[in-house]
Amino acid sequence: MAHFQHFIDGTFTHGTSGRTFPKYRPSDGALIGHVHEGGRAEIDLAVQAARAAQKGPWARLTVDDRSDLMRAVADGIVRRFDDFVAAEMADTGQPRSMMEHAFIPRGAANFRIFADVVKNVATESFQTPTPDGRGALNYAIRKPKGVIGVICPWNAPLLLMTWKVAPALACGNSVIVKPSEETPGTATLLGEVMNDAGVPAGVYNVVHGFGPDSAGGYLTQHPGVDAITFTGETRTGTAIMQAAAHGLRDVSFELGGKNSAIVFADADLDVTLEALGRSVFLNCGQVCLGTERVLVERPLFEALVAGLKEKAEALRPGATLGPLISAEHREKVLSYYEKAVAEGASVVTGGGVPTMPEELSGGHWVQPTIWTGLADEASVWNEEIFGPCCHIRPFDSEEEAIAVANATDYGLSTAIFTRDLSRAHRVAAEVDVGITWVNSWFLRDLRTPFGGTGHSGIGREGGVHSLEFYTELRNICVKL
Ligand SMILES: NC(=O)c1ccc[n+]([C@@H]2O[C@H](COP(=O)([O-])OP(=O)(O)OC[C@H]3O[C@@H](n4cnc5c(N)ncnc54)[C@H](O)[C@@H]3O)[C@@H](O)[C@H]2O)c1
Numbered sequence: 001m002a003h004f005q006h007f008i009d010g011t012f013t014h015g016t017s018g019r020t021f022p023k024y025r026p027s028d029g030a031l032i033g034h035v036h037e038g039g040r041a042e043i044d045l046a047v048q049a050a051r052a053a054q055k056g057p058w059a060r061l062t063v064d065d066r067s068d069l070m071r072a073v074a075d076g077i078v079r080r081f082d083d084f085v086a087a088e089m090a091d092t093g094q095p096r097s098m099m100e101h102a103f104i105p106r107g108a109a110n111f112r113i114f115a116d117v118v119k120n121v122a123t124e125s126f127q128t129p130t131p132d133g134r135g136a137l138n139y140a141i142r143k144p145k146g147v148i149g150v151i152c153p154w155n156a157p158l159l160l161m162t163w164k165v166a167p168a169l170a171c172g173n174s175v176i177v178k179p180s181e182e183t184p185g186t187a188t189l190l191g192e193v194m195n196d197a198g199v200p201a202g203v204y205n206v207v208h209g210f211g212p213d214s215a216g217g218y219l220t221q222h223p224g225v226d227a228i229t230f231t232g233e234t235r236t237g238t239a240i241m242q243a244a245a246h247g248l249r250d251v252s253f254e255l256g257g258k259n260s261a262i263v264f265a266d267a268d269l270d271v272t273l274e275a276l277g278r279s280v281f282l283n284c285g286q287v288c289l290g291t292e293r294v295l296v297e298r299p300l301f302e303a304l305v306a307g308l309k310e311k312a313e314a315l316r317p318g319a320t321l322g323p324l325i326s327a328e329h330r331e332k333v334l335s336y337y338e339k340a341v342a343e344g345a346s347v348v349t350g351g352g353v354p355t356m357p358e359e360l361s362g363g364h365w366v367q368p369t370i371w372t373g374l375a376d377e378a379s380v381w382n383e384e385i386f387g388p389c390c391h392i393r394p395f396d397s398e399e400e401a402i403a404v405a406n407a408t409d410y411g412l413s414t415a416i417f418t419r420d421l422s423r424a425h426r427v428a429a430e431v432d433v434g435i436t437w438v439n440s441w442f443l444r445d446l447r448t449p450f451g452g453t454g455h456s457g458i459g460r461e462g463g464v465h466s467l468e469f470y471t472e473l474r475n476i477c478v479k480l
């Protein structure tokens, strides 16, 4: 039975709350561990350690030193690759292949990219004319913000947490991570890697717990926290933004999405189906960038429905399709499966719970599901479900497709499939999202701006954009 401890000031600790909460394995519902719940006392201790680190050896390191340390952390993740795979599989129940080829390698990649970025991004300077003719020199420098609160979701725990921690540390900040209560494993394990890599105590801290009246809530309200970066549900973002307003602390938000794919009749069907097979069903549909709305130009509609049905029915729950994260989340997804039928959907495939072998019958399994025939007002077409499902809707013009794709408060990502690249560029510029893929999906260059518009987020992460959030840019003017 695992015991997930906090990691504060370089040491593992049960904390003082005396409370723990259970960790169940999503694939079979088995109790696999207890997680120590942190409260105000643990957050106070972590903030104390993080602030002290800002005045200790960490603050005296050069950018090159920090860059080298980020690489050492990346190497540490690779060295313990199997431990991270095992920890994340236990937490999420997702197939080993996805962990090994996608989610865990990104943990190391996230540290490596910011080891490079932090050394290679210049700041600006200006030669300023002055009335006396001798001029002045203006130049900018970057300084770390200080202590960053990092609050993460359960769907890609290591990837999403290190996507924030790596730039934060590369820029010289200290962090206090509050992992999701559903997935304590890899954030805790990273503490061991930080110690082994030589990251000074107090720079990386982990406090487990929940949101309101628990570690998460206290972290967002603590006056010793200089900024908060959060990935999670839009409504949680609203609550965190209100907490951050006290003390006027900066926020970076990666929130929910209701992403469309737009498939034109001239699209390469094989390319499209390969991408949609992942964007709808990867991680059991628990990917913020995933597709739950498929718009298809009418001549291709029947072929695409048939092709995606084949992709869905080729998935094997327990082998190539993992479970949902929790019983509660499965109830939410199944409620939408019922709503879809109540609102008049035709169920192309799925719509319920798969029959699982006895040993997995306690897991949070649902069938990959495809609907057609719903009106645009249907809840399934407008609300984020975060499961392995999509509704497919025909369209007859480019203008209609753009209007329907934009008819949502979210604005995270879209995927456009067409052989006509002039049209691809034109439509991409019109769909109001932060991230657009053309004839692809989830193809990532970590230097690019990542983030959503509207209810999908505030700010951008990736490359120099992360530096904008994790540093304070200061201008210095020198009279010559
Ligand atoms: N835009 C992105 O890049 C992105 C990436 C992954 C997931 N997501 C979104 O995340 C959601 C799924 O993740 P989730 O269910 O863990 O989200 P969630 O909002 O329920 O929880 C996220 C984290 O916030 C904490 N939390 C909850 N309430 C809080 C509060 N009031 N104060 C402080 N902390 C609080 C939780 O304990 C958890 O650690 C989906 O909506 C998905 O779209 C977005």
Ligand SMILES: N/C(=C\C=C\C=O)C(=O)O
Pocket: 155, 156, 160, 163, 286, 287, 288, 289, 444, 450
């Ligand atoms: N933030 C990223 C992925 C988000 C996945 C959402 O579930 C990334 O690829 O950097």
